[in-house]
Amino acid sequence: MPMTQSNQRAKLWVLLAAGSLAVMPGAVILPVLGDIKAQFQLDEFLAGRLASAHYSMVALFSPILGILASRVGWVRVLVGSLLLFALFGMAGTWVNSFSPMLLTRLLLGAATGGIAAASLGILSQIYQQEEERSQAIALASSTISLANIAYPLLAGLLGAANWQIAFYLYGLSLPIALAALLNLSDRPQSTEATASLLNSVELAKILSMLKNPRVLRFMLTLLLTSATAYATVTNLSIYLKTDPINADTPVIGLILASQAIGSAAISAFGLKYLTRRFGVVPTIGIGFGLLTLALIAMPNSVQPALLLLAAILFGVGLGIVVPSHYSALATITPPNLQPIVLAVGTGVTFLGQFLSPDIFGTIFNSEQPITTFYAGAMLSFSMGLLLVLASRNLQRIRES
Structure with a gap:
């Protein structure tokens, strides 16, 4: 029926x-x-x-x-x-x-x-x-x-x-x-x-699918994106308390909430258009570009209004990147394995949050919020470039 x-x-x-x-x-x-x-x-x-x-x-x-x-x-x-x-x-x-x-x-x-x-x-x-x-x-x-x-x-x-x-x-x-x-x-x-x-x-078959280079790339960038998002939100709340900003609690709450609002808005109203217009992987690249701009803007903004805009931009980028990753994983996975691969992707997302302090505290040795922002910007730009170039190379191979 x-x-x-x-x-x-x-x-x-x-x-x-x-x-x-x-x-x-x-x-x-x-x-x-x-x-x-x-x-x-x-x-x-x-x-x-x-x-x-x-x-x-x-x-x-x-x-x-x-x-x-x-x-x-x-x-x-x-x-x-x-x-x-x-x-x-x-x-x-x-x-x-x-x-x-x-x-x-x-x-x-x-x-x-x-x-x-x-x-x-x-x-x-x-x-x-x-x-x-x-x-x-x-x-x-x-x-x-x-x-x-x-x-x-x-x-x-x-x-x-x-x-x-x-x-x-x-x-x-x-x-x-x-x-x-x-x-x-x-x-x-x-x-x-x-x-x-x-x-x-x-x-054995699940592992074979997860060893697919394209799946591995999306899993890795999904993990690092999750870690970057967690580190950014955590350090943004600390940065807002430092001189010369010294934002009070309601302002901090508003700025932190604004990134979630930006993410929700683009996911609900803009992602469908971007995917249809550019394709999934280029759309992910656009999202990473917005994340990079937002993360560079944050440590260079001392006015709460500018930080609010940067947080919204960060949320928009995140709202593009994360759901597009799940869509990309589903697209390159056989239908009978899609739910399992998406479940693994969900686990990878939470693993990124769990490992975030180690990734940004140990690998990048970032003890200051500003260092975390720049490290996240560098990582976001690198991930977007990696995925877009890898996708283009694959397309050239198929056409040749």
């Missing part, structure tokens, strides 16, 4: 809501981390571990649960992960020391990996055409950007009286799980199709 437009829209809304939860683990704990640190009597290092512990688990479990979903069903994994997300997230309200809290954060990260992998996997199955898939992934990216604004605000408001109340936000995954059960279903497979699917996700 063909899918009606209203049914497809309902499925999309469920998947967007589920995908937005991928940012909730960090978005909820960061506004109340100071209160947790004080109550548990933690030093800076341990407090930082609580805030970032989930990243490593998302990176690990996104591909693992993606492979599992291809065997037992994507909707089953999505619903199960949503239920576990609520359980492990809200469990943080009932612990009173570091070790149990760290355990809940790790388990929450594992559940988040299942949500991220399954929601993106189902999205790629619903939208088979490249243009439609690119637009759907762009909408998912813009939803995540907006969630990065909404969830911290909600956590801050709820946690004003008691930090434990903020952790009940993780319970939002329960109605989303119900909506997923009502609106989503795994496609029925014939015995032959199921056997083919099971054969196609064998580890």
Whole structure:
């Protein structure tokens, strides 16, 4: 039975809501981390571990649960992960020391990996055409950007009286799980199709696909883009407090939020045109160019208004680069492996955030925010140039 437009829209809304939860683990704990640190009597290092512990688990479990979903069903994994997300997230309200809290954060990260992998996997199955898939992934990216604004605000408001109340936000995954059960279903497979699917996700074949030079390039640039974005946002908040800017908290919040707004706007309204006009890889190159300009502008701006514009430009670049990477990975991957490769890409994205302090703190030896901006600009320019030149070389080879 063909899918009606209203049914497809309902499925999309469920998947967007589920995908937005991928940012909730960090978005909820960061506004109340100071209160947790004080109550548990933690030093800076341990407090930082609580805030970032989930990243490593998302990176690990996104591909693992993606492979599992291809065997037992994507909707089953999505619903199960949503239920576990609520359980492990809200469990943080009932612990009173570091070790149990760290355990809940790790388990929450594992559940988040299942949500991220399954929601993106189902999205790629619903939208088979490249243009439609690119637009759907762009909408998912813009939803995540907006969630990065909404969830911290909600956590801050709820946690004003008691930090434990903020952790009940993780319970939002329960109605989303119900909506997923009502609106989503795994496609029925014939015995032959199921056997083919099971054969196609064998580890050797997955590894063979991931060794494809084009896939490896996109995975590497996706990881480094994620690391750059995380380092930029973190260091921008520090830079805004330094002389001669000395911005107050509301201004800092506005500037940080503006990059998410820029990302959401271009993902929702501009990415489809750019992809259709220039193609996926040149569009990624344009995005990296905008990131480079924004990162150069930031350390050379001392007026909050100019920094606001630079942050918006950074968000626009990020809103082009990240969803275009997922679209490119889906385009060069066989249909039966697309959800798994996208799940690996999701894991790589979170791995980039987890490794960001090491990449920018060790490789670039950047102890000052300004150094981080210039290092990010150099990296963004290099990645854009690499992808565009590699794509042109491949096109010449095919034409010869």
